[in-house]
Amino acid sequence: MGHQVFNWQINRKMNYWYPEHRPARQIGYVFDINKCIACQTCTLACKTTWTGGRGQEAMLWNNVETKPFGFYPTAWDVKLLEKLGAQSWGEDEYEGQTIFEAAPKGERMLGFRPEDEDWSYPNLGEDEVSEPIPAGMHLQGLQTSWMFYLARICNHCTYPACLAGCPRMAIYKRPEDGIVLVDQRNCRGHRECVRACPYKKVFFNTVTGTSEKCIGCFPKIESGFQPQCVTHCIGKIRLQGFVNPPDRMREDNPIDYLVHVKKLALPLYPQFGLEPNVYYMPPIHVPRRVLRMMFGPAAEKAVETYRSAAEDPKLLGAMLLFGSTERILHSFKVANDFAIGFDEKGAEISRVPLREPIYVRPYHDQARGVYRHNTP
Numbered sequence: 213m214g215h216q217v218f219n220w221q222i223n224r225k226m227n228y229w230y231p232e233h234r235p236a237r238q239i240g241y242v243f244d245i246n247k248c249i250a251c252q253t254c255t256l257a258c259k260t261t262w263t264g265g266r267g268q269e270a271m272l273w274n275n276v277e278t279k280p281f282g283f284y285p286t287a288w289d290v291k292l293l294e295k296l297g298a299q300s301w302g303e304d305e306y307e308g309q310t311i312f313e314a315a316p317k318g319e320r321m322l323g324f325r326p327e328d329e330d331w332s333y334p335n336l337g338e339d340e341v342s343e344p345i346p347a348g349m350h351l352q353g354l355q356t357s358w359m360f361y362l363a364r365i366c367n368h369c370t371y372p373a374c375l376a377g378c379p380r381m382a383i384y385k386r387p388e389d390g391i392v393l394v395d396q397r398n399c400r401g402h403r404e405c406v407r408a409c410p411y412k413k414v415f416f417n418t419v420t421g422t423s424e425k426c427i428g429c430f431p432k433i434e435s436g437f438q439p440q441c442v443t444h445c446i447g448k449i450r451l452q453g454f455v456n457p458p459d460r461m462r463e464d465n466p467i468d469y470l471v472h473v474k475k476l477a478l479p480l481y482p483q484f485g486l487e488p489n490v491y492y493m494p495p496i497h498v499p500r501r502v503l504r505m506m507f508g509p510a511a512e513k514a515v516e517t518y519r520s521a522a523e524d525p526k527l528l529g530a531m532l533l534f535g536s537t538e539r540i541l542h543s544f545k546v547a548n549d550f551a552i553g554f555d556e557k558g559a560e561i562s563r564v565p566l567r568e569p570i571y572v573r574p575y576h577d578q579a580r581g582v583y584r585h586n587t588p
Contacts, residue, residue, distance in 0.1 A: 214312070217371060220458050221482040221508070222306035227313050228485075229320055229376035238390035239368050239428055240455030240467045241442070242477040244493045244534060246518065247449040248361040250276045250338070257444035258365075262427070267419030270331045273426040274441045276363045280502070281337030284364075285330035288412040289481065293505075295322055299483055301509045310485025311373060311410055321373050325407040331415075360495040363449070365441060366413040366426035367480070367488030368392045374425070377408025382423075389454070390489065391428040399423050410484045436555065437538050448535025453542065455489055464543040466530045466553070467491075474527055476517045478507040493518055525549075528566055537562040 216225045217232035258274035275284045283289070292311070299308025311322040341357040368385075372392050375383040382398035383405055385391070394405070394414070399422040405414040406423065414425045429439035437443070442450040453467040461468040470477040470491070477491035494503045494511045496518055503511035521527050529551030533544055539561045541553040546566070553562035576583050 219310075219371065219485060219487045221479050221487050222310070222485065224305050226310050226485050228371045229312070234370065234457065235385060235387050235390040237388070237454045238370065238456070238489055239433065240453055240471070241365070241490045242451045242467060242470050242493070242534075243363050243490065244449045244531065245360060245362060246493060246495055247447045248276065248363055249447055250278065250361040251446060252276055253444050253446050254363060254441040254450070257440040258426075261429075261440050263424075265419075267417035268415075268424070271415045271417075271424065272334055273413070273415075274363070274365045275334055276361050277334075277336075278338045278340060279360055279362050280342050281340045282362070283336055284334045285326040285412050286333060286336060287330075288326065289410075291324055292322070292410050292484075295324065296483075301483075301504075303509075306483055306508075308483060310483065312371075312376070312485055320376050321408055323373065323377070323407045323410065325403060326412060358495075358498050360498055362480075362492075363441075364411065364413070364480075365490060366392065366428070367411060367486065367490045368426075368428055369489060370487035371485065373408040373410060373484075373486055374405035374414045377404040378402075379404055386430070389428075389430070389433060391430050391433070392425070393427055393430075394423050394425055396420070396422045396424070410481065410486065411488070433540070436540055438540055443535075443538045445535060451534045451541070453540055455491075462543070464545065466533060466541050466544045469526075469530055469544075474517055474530075475510055476514050476521075476527070478510055478514055481506060482508045525566060529564070532564045532566065533562060536564050 214227040214229055215231045217228045218225050255272055255274050255276060262273060263271045277284050296314055314322040341359045343357050345355060345357050368391055379402060380398050380400055382395045384393060401421040403416050406416055414423050417424050432439055438452040442452045455467045455471055458472055461472040463469055463473055477493055479488045479491055494507050494514050496515045500512050521531060526546045529546035530544060532551050533541060533553050539555055542556045543554045545552055549566045551564045552560055555561050573584060
């Protein structure tokens with residue numbers, strides 16, 4: 213049983229359990245993981261806000277893991293990729309099977325449920341590089357080893373596997389903003405949602421016997437503010453707004469601009485078929501084959517775009533607006549060497565210079581009779 217729905221990230225129709233029905237607007241995020249330092253401030257901001265109760269001790273709705281050896285839960289993506297097997301991309305279309313199309317007979321999608329112990333090691337593989345660095349190699353500037361930090365939250369997917377997998381229909385997608393939530397009054401703890409979600413961002417509370425997950429900080433969204441993980445990011449790597457499908461995209465919407473116009477921000481594992489709504493600027497120092505597997509065939513072009521961002525004032529402006537305001541940015545423009553962000557009503561809420569001004573003060577301050585060394 214299933215329906216044909218269009219997934220623009222893989223550029224074709226695919227099988228899904230329910231008919232295509234997009235919300236009035238869809239919450240979306242862009243993460244610039246080239247700037248992430250794994251300080252875990254986002255993780256703590258989410259943890260202290262939402263998961264301080266009994267049964268939530270091991271829940272990290274937001275986590276930052278080190279790739280290639282970091283996982284939460286253990287091997288969450290490696291296990292599913294192995295189950296899915298080798299698949300292929302065409303030039304602009306995914307030719308392989310999604311997890312819905314690769315579902316075993318009698319099941320709604322391809323998935324697995326982690327062991328309880330798999331949730332016990334959120335810092336597994338932290339800061340470990342892909343391979344040992346030979347002695348002296350760093351002195352020659354020929355280092356082949358790599359690693360990067362991958363910040364992860366619920367993707368609030370357009371075609372959520374957790375929603376499709378729930379036999380109780382206890383998971384739903386809000387029509388006003390696309391946030392995916394669990395109705396715990398209907399949940400009976402079957403944990404089919406945990407098995408179904410390929411990103412493993414649905415958690416089981418052993419005390420309440422129900423599933424829980426990231427709620428997109430919807431009380432803040434309803435008030436026009438960005439979520440906790442976004443506003444507390446000290447590296448300013450995150451931007452939350454609303455993303456449109458390609459046929460309705462707006463170039464003045466910063467999320468649409470980065471996703472659709474510049475194609476700089478890409479979904480994580482688009483081949484799974486969920487059309488996730490968290491987008492990543494791929495790390496620029498990682499082998500292209502790895503980026504293609506994780507972010508699709510557009511990853512190499514995205515890296516080139518990122519490297520040349522300083523030469524594109526509008527793109528640079530969009531990137532500089534990250535972390536510039538707690539309010540949700542609905543539109544932006546670049547004018548007179550400033551990036552300017554606007555709220556839903558068109559009022560200016562953020563203004564950032566494209567270049568920070570430089571002031572050179574004389575070594576000797578004649579008025580004060582002092583020499584400036586390293587003092588501000």
